[in-house]
Amino acid sequence: MSEGDVQTIELDSPPSLTSLYARAVVAPVLPGGRDELPDRRLELRGAEMEAEHVAAYSRVCGFGVRSVVPGTYPHVLAFPLQMSLMTERSFPFSVIGLVHIANRIDVLQPIPMGSSVDFAVWAEDLREHRRGRQFDMVAEAEIEGATAWRGRSTYLRPGGGSDSPRSDGDEEREPAGELSVSAEWDIPGDIGRRYAAVSGDRNPIHMHSLSARLFGFPSAIAHGMWTKARCLASFEGRTPETFTVEAAFKSPLRIPGKATLRSGRRDGGWAFRLESPDGERAHLIGSLRG
Amino acid sequence: MSPPDRRPVAILGGNRIPFARRDREYAGASNQDMLTAALDGLVSRFGLQGERVGEVAAGGVLKRSRDFNLTRECVLGSALSPDTPAYEVQQACGTGLETTIHVANKIALGQIESGIAGGVDTTSDAPIELNEDLRRLLLDLNRTRSTTGRLGLVRRLRPGQVVPALPRNEEPRTGLSMGEHQAISTKRWGIGRAEQDEIAVESHRRLAAAYERGFFDDLITPFLGLERDGNLRPDASIEKLAKLNPVFGDGAGATMTAGNSTPLTDGAAVVLLSSEEWAAEHSLPVLAHLVDAETGAVDFVHGDDGLLEAPLFAVPRLLDRNALGLQDFDFYELHEAFASQVLMTMKAWEDPAFCSERLGRDEPFGSIDRGKLNVTGSSLAAGHPFGATGGRIVGTLAKLLTERGSGRGLISICAAGGMGVAAILEREA
Numbered sequence: 001m002s003e004g005d006v007q008t009i010e011l012d013s014p015p016s017l018t019s020l021y022a023r024a025v026v027a028p029v030l031p032g033g034r035d036e037l038p039d040r041r042l043e044l045r046g047a048e049m050e051a052e053h054v055a056a057y058s059r060v061c062g063f064g065v066r067s068v069v070p071g072t073y074p075h076v077l078a079f080p081l082q083m084s085l086m087t088e089r090s091f092p093f094s095v096i097g098l099v100h101i102a103n104r105i106d107v108l109q110p111i112p113m114g115s116s117v118d119f120a121v122w123a124e125d126l127r128e129h130r131r132g133r134q135f136d137m138v139a140e141a142e143i144e145g146a147t148a149w150r151g152r153s154t155y156l157r158p159g160g161g162s163d164s165p166r167s168d169g170d171e172e173r174e175p176a177g178e179l180s181v182s183a184e185w186d187i188p189g190d191i192g193r194r195y196a197a198v199s200g201d202r203n204p205i206h207m208h209s210l211s212a213r214l215f216g217f218p219s220a221i222a223h224g225m226w227t228k229a230r231c232l233a234s235f236e237g238r239t240p241e242t243f244t245v246e247a248a249f250k251s252p253l254r255i256p257g258k259a260t261l262r263s264g265r266r267d268g269g270w271a272f273r274l275e276s277p278d279g280e281r282a283h284l285i286g287s288l289r290g
Numbered sequence: 291m292s293p294p295d296r297r298p299v300a301i302l303g304g305n306r307i308p309f310a311r312r313d314r315e316y317a318g319a320s321n322q323d324m325l326t327a328a329l330d331g332l333v334s335r336f337g338l339q340g341e342r343v344g345e346v347a348a349g350g351v352l353k354r355s356r357d358f359n360l361t362r363e364c365v366l367g368s369a370l371s372p373d374t375p376a377y378e379v380q381q382a383c384g385t386g387l388e389t390t391i392h393v394a395n396k397i398a399l400g401q402i403e404s405g406i407a408g409g410v411d412t413t414s415d416a417p418i419e420l421n422e423d424l425r426r427l428l429l430d431l432n433r434t435r436s437t438t439g440r441l442g443l444v445r446r447l448r449p450g451q452v453v454p455a456l457p458r459n460e461e462p463r464t465g466l467s468m469g470e471h472q473a474i475s476t477k478r479w480g481i482g483r484a485e486q487d488e489i490a491v492e493s494h495r496r497l498a499a500a501y502e503r504g505f506f507d508d509l510i511t512p513f514l515g516l517e518r519d520g521n522l523r524p525d526a527s528i529e530k531l532a533k534l535n536p537v538f539g540d541g542a543g544a545t546m547t548a549g550n551s552t553p554l555t556d557g558a559a560v561v562l563l564s565s566e567e568w569a570a571e572h573s574l575p576v577l578a579h580l581v582d583a584e585t586g587a588v589d590f591v592h593g594d595d596g597l598l599e600a601p602l603f604a605v606p607r608l609l610d611r612n613a614l615g616l617q618d619f620d621f622y623e624l625h626e627a628f629a630s631q632v633l634m635t636m637k638a639w640e641d642p643a644f645c646s647e648r649l650g651r652d653e654p655f656g657s658i659d660r661g662k663l664n665v666t667g668s669s670l671a672a673g674h675p676f677g678a679t680g681g682r683i684v685g686t687l688a689k690l691l692t693e694r695g696s697g698r699g700l701i702s703i704c705a706a707g708g709m710g711v712a713a714i715l716e717r718e719a
Contacts, residue, residue, distance in 0.1 A: 051514055055318035064367055065323040066330075067513055114515045236367040 006122075008041045014077065015084040017200045023087045024095040037123040037135055038090045042081045045118045049073075054113055057198040060191075061226060062233035068110040071245055072229040074117065074149045075105065076199040078139035079225075081121040082153065086137070092126075093157045096215075100224050101134065102154040104246045109148045111141070117149075118142045132158040179262035179273055183234060187222060189256035195226040221252035227259075227284050231272055234261060238270065240290035247286035251276075259283060299394040300569050300576040301715065304685015305332035306559030307513035309673035310520040312413040316556040319514060321350045321357060325364045325410040328558035328681075331511025332406065333369045336562055336574060342371040344402025347389040348560065349379040350410045351676040351706075352457055354417040360410075382706035383627065384585065385409040386559060386680020387713060391583040393563050403568040407684075408560030409677025415556075416457050424451035459554075461706065463591045468598070468706060469628070473539030473546055475596030476630040479637055483545035486629035487531040490550040490670045493626055497667025498524035505666055505693075509685050521553055521673040550629035555673030559681030561688070577688040578699075583713040584608035590708035598631045600710030601702040602638045606649050608712050609700075616656035620697035621690050623683045624658075626668040627704050635702065665690065679703065680711070691717035 054073060055065045063070040086095045111117065119141050126135040134156045141149040192206030201223060204211035209219040228247040232239065253259055253274070260279070263272040269289025275282045307327050310316040316324060325348055333339055348361040357363070361376040381388040386409035393405035419425070424447075431443050460467045476486075500506060501518055510517075526549070536544035538551065562574075569576050586604030588595035595602075601624075609616065616639060624632045638644045639655035649655060666686055669679060680703060687699040696719035702712045 051315075052318055064326055065319045065514070066327065067511075237365075237369060237372070 006039050006041055008043060010043045010045065011081070011084075014044060014047070015080045017080050017083060018202065020080065020083040020087050021203065024083075035092050037092065037126050038085065038088065040085060040088075040090075041120055041122045042085055043118065043120045044077075044081055047077050047117045047119055049111060049113055049115050049117060051113050053198070060194045060198050061229035063229070064236060067113055069113060070229065070232065071105055071107045071149075071239070071243065072225065072232055074111065074119075074141045075103075075139070075151050075153075075225055076201075077117070078119050078121055078141070078151055079199065079201060081119060082137040082139065085121060085123060086155075091123075097157065099156040099158060100153060100249055101129075101156045102246070102248045103225065103228060104152045104244065106150040106244045107148070107242050108150065109143070109146065110241050111143065111148050115143055129156050132156055132160060179264040179271060181260055182263045182272075183261040184277070185230070185259050185261065187253070187255050187257050187259060189220070191222055191226065191255055192220050195223045199223070199225070201225075217252065219254045222255050222257075224249045224284070227253055227274055228286065231261060231274055231284065231286055232288065234263070234272075235270060235288055239288065243269075243288060243290050245286065245288045247284050249284055250282040253283040296398040297400060297565055299397045299580045300564050300566055301578045301580060301684065301688040302562040302564055302569055302574045303332070303336065303577060304509055304559065304561040304681060304688065305335055306408075306510055306678065306682050306685065307331070307557055308510055308516040308519050309555045309557035309675055309678070309682075310516055311673065312554040312556065314414075314520050314556075315514050315516045316412065317414045319412070319556070320415050321353060321360060321410045321412050321558075322363055322367070324412065324513070324556065324558040325350075325361070325408070325560075326367045327511065327513045328408065328410070328560045328678075329364055329368045329370070329406065332560050332562055335508065335511075336572075338562075339369045340371050342373045343404045343406055344374075344396065345393060346370070346374060346376040346406045346560075347379055347392050348376070348406075348408045348410060349381070349385045349389060349677050350412070351380060351382055351385065352411055352413060352416050353380075380677075381585075381709065381711070383625065383674070383676045383679055384703050384705035384709055384711035385677040386682070387583070387684065387701060387703050387711045388585065388680065390561060390563065390580065390680060390684050391585070391711070391713065394580045394583070397563055397565050400565075404562070404564040406560050406562055408558065408681035409675075409679075410558035411675035411677045412556045413554040413675070418457075419455040421451045421453055421455055423448070427451070461590075461597065464597075466597075467538070469538035469546060469551055471590065471597035472551075472628045472631055473544065475599060475634055476545060476628075477539065477543055478596070479630075479634040481545065481630045481633045481637070483532075483550075484528070485633055486545055486550040487528050487547075489626065489629035489632055490531055491526050491528055493629075493664060493667045493670040494523050494526035495667075496665060497522055497671035500666035505689070509689060519672045521555060522667075522671050526671075546628060546630060550670065552627055552669045552674035555675045557673065557675035557678045557682075559678040559685065561681050561684045575692075578691045578715045578717040580684075581698075581714040581716045582608060582612050583711070584611070585709065585711045587707070587709045595708070596634075597706070597708050598627060598704035598710075599634070599638075600708055601704050601712055602635060602644075602710075603649070604710045605700070605702050605712045606639075606651070606655055608714065612714060614698075614714070616658065618698060619700045620662060620694060621665060621687060621699035622658050622663045623668065623687050623699060623701045624663065625674075625679055625683065625701075625703040626664065626670040627674065629670060631704055632663075684713075684715070687715050688717075691715060695719065
């Protein structure tokens with residue numbers, strides 16, 4: 001994407017996710033956009049890392065309250081901007097039916113509680129996936145002009161897969177046996193609603209088994225970004241000041257439910273895997289490194 | 291029996307988070323959050339990332355039952371090596387100094403080379419328990435197998451039982467709060483209102499001055515936007531304090547106000563101790579040594595002594611054992627639970643009758659030069675998160691001795707349950 005063609009739109013306030021979801025439901029019946037990602041950048045300046053909200057988020061995800069925000073926290077402020085872009089008429093895909101398959105977060109400098117952050121969000125890198133097409137929603141957070149945080153969420157639009165050789169990281173699958181069990185989690189049925197309350201992401205598939213069934217899920221499932229945050233929180237005390245945490249989202253984690261966290265040292269960092277108690281299904285495969 | 295060989299115990303430094311008034315900046319932070327923050331600040335100041343220290347001992351007074359392994363949990367969440375063991379001590383306001391003594395003793399005996407001691411308390415994120423009747427009912431219900439038995443128990447449910455039990459700042463055996471207890475002592479010792487307010491104003495003035503000259507720059511890690519103690523009022527004055535109404539004691543004789551009593555606060559403080567060898571290996575300068583300590587208690591329930599009067603006895607015993615007089619100190623850190631507690635302590639040691647009848651001395655124990663007392667302020671200005679106060683004082687006094695170059699300091703902390711903890715710190719020239 002050449003810099004000259006990018007249209008930058010600055011927002012005064014974060015968009016409401018509730019109305020974006022409403023737009024998302026209506027969008028499929030409206031005329032679709034072109035077959036390429038929009039050259040648009042949404043910006044939101046001066047988002048506050050408000051202590052009370054960070055603390056509420058931390059409690060839901062298992063983080064302690066520190067003077068810096070958890071590495072996954074800025075995502076909840078960037079997500080409404082991503083949704084706003086993805087539900088625009090010009091966006092090539094309906095957001096309903098997109099699958100969040102991966103997320104990478106780079107914390108380039110610690111983000112102090114109470115600081116003011118400028119967000120920019122855009123879509124890039126529409127490419128083939130063996131099960132369809134994939135693209136990245138990128139969010140960057142700056143503090144006083146310096147990039148402090150970057151989040152990259154990869155979405156899959158299933159269908160018309162190329163069956164091309166695997167280049168999408170699906171094969172990074174860590175043999176579970178090499179990671180040792182570090183925790184067994186009992187995940188309560190209301191975790192979707194509790195994460196929704198702190199993230200604003202009230203996607204019906206996370207809220208209740210009835211609403212999840214409407215969208216074809218047998219029961220409610222946990223937010224992918226909650227499972228990632230929960231995994232990162234388990235490395236409290238072992239997370240460097242600046243780091244990269246990656247996650248590939250595999251099978252949905254039904255709630256209420258149980259999950260097993262496995263972890264192990266890898267290349268100076270950590271590899272982890274959240275899986276079903278019988279080890280048959282992986283929910284998330286991730287890594288953390290300084 | 292001769293005392294066993296004891297190694298010198300070095301104090302290498304302290305770290306705390308600023309103390310916050312209840313329900314202010316730290317309202318959303320738990321004991322675990324605050325203690326971890328104080329610990330991590332210490333770890334980064336002394337370069338202990340990934341280091342296995344001998345042990346971490348800390349504790350808090352207002353603790354939730356789920357925090358049974360609070361200190362160990364904090365260590366696991368900190369940058370210290372997860373191979374560092376930890377445990378808790380609860381000795382009310384004496385906690386932070388008592389943990390220092392425990393760690394120091396293990397170092398002195400050669401059982402560990404280094405250790406971290408301290409404490410924490412939150413009055414904002416306080417534990418709330420089930421109503422006692424409801425708790426017993428639920429336990430009975432759990433033990434009862436038959437349906438009819440259970441139905442019988444359910445009939446015991448009463449609407450009033452939904453009201454939870456809040457933690458109370460009162461002595462279980464007397465039903466009196468600490469302030470009410472001290473009001474009795476204040477009256478008995480004839481401590482006046484004006485002298486209490488003076489102690490309070492001086493505490494604020496000295497703490498503010500210490501901040502101004504950067505004294506706390508290497509003793510405090512800012513937390514959640516707070517950089518100085520939230521209770522500090524640099525502009526506190528006798529006139530302003532004189533306007534406050536008494537909150538403890540009855541009638542015209544009541545003198546204890548919110549201004550000359552410590553407020554409920556949240557915070558955490560820790561100190562780093564080690565053997566001489568460990569300090570040298572880590573190239574860390576020794577600020578001071580912990581020479582000796584004494585913990586005492588009095589029968590405040592049926593006896594003659596007030597709840598906060600144990601230090602009156604513990605300090606003389608400590609000094610006698612070390613062949614020191616009360617004047618042999620360059621700094622006195624008398625924890626200001628209440629201004630009247632400090633005044634009462636000094637008055638008792640000057641009182642010939644008390645010293646002869648209760649301490650069995652021919653001469654009064656002695657006077658304290660006010661110019662050497664709490665020179666960088668104390669709890670009235672900083673606030674007093676119960677478990678954290680000992681760590682705050684040890685860190686402060688060790689630094690004061692370093693600034694002076696050499697000298698000796700005395701710490702005295704009164705505690706609930708009629709207890710008191712005292713210690714001697716020293717820095718050789």
